[in-house]
Amino acid sequence: MIRKFKPGDRVQKHNDGPVMEVVKYVVDQDLGGENFSNRNLECVWFEDEERKKAIFDQRTLFKVTDGRGLYQDP
Numbered sequence: 901m902i903r904k905f906k907p908g909d910r911v912q913k914h915n916d917g918p919v920m921e922v923v924k925y926v927v928d929q930d931l932g933g934e935n936f937s938n939r940n941l942e943c944v945w946f947e948d949e950e951r952k953k954a955i956f957d958q959r960t961l962f963k964v965t966d967g968r969g970l971y972q973d974p
Contacts, residue, residue, distance in 0.1 A: 901939045904958050911943060911961040918952075919964050920945040926955055 905911060909922045920943035927938050939958045944951060 901958075903938065905941060905961070905963065910964040910966075911941075912964050913956070913960055914962060915960075918945040918947060923953075 903925060905922045907922050907924055910919055911922055912919050923942040923944055925938055926940045926942050928940060940955050941958050941961065942953065942955050943961075944953050946952070
């Protein structure tokens with residue numbers, strides 16, 4: 901699958917949610933060690949002054965282009 905994002909991109913889930921920053925792609929492997937998916941992204945965001953991290957399928961995200969940095973005050 902084509903990678904839609906790169907580290908540092910700001911993204912958001914299609915059904916709303918926090919603005920997040922892409923850290924890296926996470927390559928899934930089967931039990932034999934063969935790579936079978938490169939569409940999952942590790943993303944970070946801040947919620948109540950706490951850093952959160954999770955993995956999302958790139959197909960559920962879109963790029964945010966409002967120009968504000970992740971660490972700036974609103």
